[in-house]
Amino acid sequence: xxxxxxxxxxxxxxxxxxGPFVALRDINLNIRQGEFISLIGHSGCGKSTLLNLxxxxxxxxxxxxxxxxxxxxxxxxxxxxxxxxxxLLPWLTCFxxxxxxxxxxxxxxxxxxxxxxxxxxxxxxxxxxxxxxxHPHEISGGMKQRVGIARALSMQPKVLxxxxxxxxLDALTRAHLQDELMKIAADxxxxxxxxxxxxxxxxxxxxxxxxxxxGPAATIxxxxxxxxxxxxxxxxxxxxxxxxxYRSEVLxxxxxxxxxxxx
Amino acid sequence: MNAANPSKESLKGxxxxxxxxxxxxxxxxxxxxxxxxxxxxxxLRFPLAARNFLKWLVPPVLxxxxxxxxxxxxxxxxxxxxxxLKTWDSAVQLFSDPFYRNGPNxxxxxxxxxxxxxxxxxxxxxxxxxxxxxxxMIGRFDFLNRMTAxxxxxxxxxxxxxxxxxxxxxxxxxxxxxxxxxxxxxxxxMIINTSVGVNRxxxxxxxxxxxxxxxxxxxxxxxxxxxVLPYMITGIRLSIGVAxxxxxxxxxxxxxxxIGFWVWDEWNNLNVEHIIIAIFIVGIxxxxxxxxLVLLAKKFSYE
Numbered sequence: 001x002x003x004x005x006x007x008x009x010x011x012x013x014x015x016x017x018x019g020p021f022v023a024l025r026d027i028n029l030n031i032r033q034g035e036f037i038s039l040i041g042h043s044g045c046g047k048s049t050l051l052n053l054x055x056x057x058x059x060x061x062x063x064x065x066x067x068x069x070x071x072x073x074x075x076x077x078x079x080x081x082x083x084x085x086x087x088l089l090p091w092l093t094c095f096x097x098x099x100x101x102x103x104x105x106x107x108x109x110x111x112x113x114x115x116x117x118x119x120x121x122x123x124x125x126x127x128x129x130x131x132x133x134x135h136p137h138e139i140s141g142g143m144k145q146r147v148g149i150a151r152a153l154s155m156q157p158k159v160l161x162x163x164x165x166x167x168x169l170d171a172l173t174r175a176h177l178q179d180e181l182m183k184i185a186a187d188x189x190x191x192x193x194x195x196x197x198x199x200x201x202x203x204x205x206x207x208x209x210x211x212x213x214x215g216p217a218a219t220i221x222x223x224x225x226x227x228x229x230x231x232x233x234x235x236x237x238x239x240x241x242x243x244x245x246y247r248s249e250v251l252x253x254x255x256x257x258x259x260x261x262x263x
Numbered sequence: 264m265n266a267a268n269p270s271k272e273s274l275k276g277x278x279x280x281x282x283x284x285x286x287x288x289x290x291x292x293x294x295x296x297x298x299x300x301x302x303x304x305x306x307l308r309f310p311l312a313a314r315n316f317l318k319w320l321v322p323p324v325l326x327x328x329x330x331x332x333x334x335x336x337x338x339x340x341x342x343x344x345x346x347x348l349k350t351w352d353s354a355v356q357l358f359s360d361p362f363y364r365n366g367p368n369x370x371x372x373x374x375x376x377x378x379x380x381x382x383x384x385x386x387x388x389x390x391x392x393x394x395x396x397x398x399x400m401i402g403r404f405d406f407l408n409r410m411t412a413x414x415x416x417x418x419x420x421x422x423x424x425x426x427x428x429x430x431x432x433x434x435x436x437x438x439x440x441x442x443x444x445x446x447x448x449x450x451x452x453m454i455i456n457t458s459v460g461v462n463r464x465x466x467x468x469x470x471x472x473x474x475x476x477x478x479x480x481x482x483x484x485x486x487x488x489x490x491v492l493p494y495m496i497t498g499i500r501l502s503i504g505v506a507x508x509x510x511x512x513x514x515x516x517x518x519x520x521x522i523g524f525w526v527w528d529e530w531n532n533l534n535v536e537h538i539i540i541a542i543f544i545v546g547i548x549x550x551x552x553x554x555x556l557v558l559l560a561k562k563f564s565y566e
Contacts, residue, residue: 100481
């Protein structure tokens with residue numbers, strides 16, 4: 001579908017003590033089904049706000065937002081969210097954390113046994129079948145984030161929304177998880193919107209990079225299409241001229257044309 | 264060749280076997296020991312488990328011995344105060360028949376303790392049944408919080424015993440009045456701690472609830488309740504301490520069967536040994552109650 005996620009003339013204004021604060025203005029974006037979109041920009045440019053709007057955690061002051069041709073009227077399992085800090089419930093095991101999401105979506109239509117299998121499949125997808133019965137404090141940061149991804153994916157969402165999902169991890173784990181995410185996205189044909197700070201991550205993973213201007217009243221500055229063939233291999237990219245060109249274009253936008261980083 | 268003093272000419276040959284020389288050197292200097300342990304005294308080599316047990320046991324035993332020693336010294340100088348030995352004899356006699364019944368006001372020490380515990384259980388139980396749900400609602404709904412805040416701030420510092428006359432007036436009997444005093448004194452920590460716990464739930468967990476669009480019931484059972492549980496248990500621990508404290512004082516004023524009344528009765532009989540024993544009993548039971556709750560708290564901790 002061409003306009004799987006449709007964002008039209010969206011504006012977001014917050015009421016603060018100092019008066020109305022315009023976070024976003026004139027956001028127009030159409031996302032195709034199965035596309036991988038990165039939102040990139042300086043701190044305070046409203047990327048997370050935009051993601052929250054798509055997730056339904058906030059309502060836009062103006063404009064319309066549609067997902068699979070239905071208006072986005074609140075949070076729901078059709079838009080799976082992966083947070084920056086995994087947000088796993090520490091008193092549940094990894095299995096139970098994912099099961100919570102599965103139960104929410106499939107309890108009415110499926111039996112307990114099927115839901116159990118679904119949960120196990122989601123954990124297997126991220127390579128954590130062996131950690132099913134461990135609690136979050138017993139596993140590493142990377143593993144916790146993988147469980148978060150498994151939880152989001154287990155609901156079979158229409159769109160996967162990720163807010164700097166690998167920001168809290170070290171570089172090696174981050175690289176590993178980026179590769180896994182590419183594989184999972186390819187296997188499941190998911191539509192993904194990811195907020196990131198990392199230029200390399202954006203160029204490696206995305207089909208299109210949405211570069212946002214500085215806040216306040218941020219808007220979409222430029223959209224860059226990444227025409228690198230898939231599957232993309234990290235080590236091969238190091239020698240690819242096209243990769244480096246895309247990378248420098250993004251850097252140019254961020255560090256030359258948007259000179260002043262937002263507060 | 265002496266391993267401790269290699270000569271220069273044979274240095275090359277030694278280099279190859281430097282490691283083995285090094286270990287040989289060390290093993291010649293001292294017998295192999297655990298790095299954490301001090302060098303053992305001549306001939307005395309305890310296994311590690313025994314040493315750790317002593318390390319754990321000796322300080323509190325020493326403290327207790329010191330305490331008893333000071334008590335004995337004070338008792339020697341003061342003829343009206345019984346010393347540890349006399350008190351121990353009295354205690355043995357007392358606990359030899361803890362469950363006798365000679366009449367409504369003369370029963371064994373066991374009955375007295377149980378009677379007090381029963382009052383605490385009822386008062387404390389009611390405080391929990393009312394205080395904890397109230398704490399939840401105050402934490403969850405800001406309007407309720409601001410509505411009850413002045414009342415709580417007003418009533419919380421009131422001394423437990425000031426509540427006793429009101430209890431006697433309204434309830435007209437000693438037992439219910441004592442239970443009322445326990446109830447009104449021990450409810451505050453439970454309300455306040457529970458409401459703080461609800462406020463302190465990290466926004467992350469509520470975000471999870473939002474994006475998963477969980478029902479109110481699921482939010483309560485899977486997120487709210489487990490997150491608040493540690494705070495709730497702290498509130499319960501504080502409450503049980505207050506409740507046990509209060510019952511002894513309340514019973515002194517109301518009479519009947521109970522450890523507090525027993526203390527007052529023994530004072531009237533000038534049986535000082537029994538008063539001292541009562542102090543120990545109150546302390547030990549309080550300690551046991553607290554420890555039981557600590558174990559409970561550990562079971563529910565997930566850090």
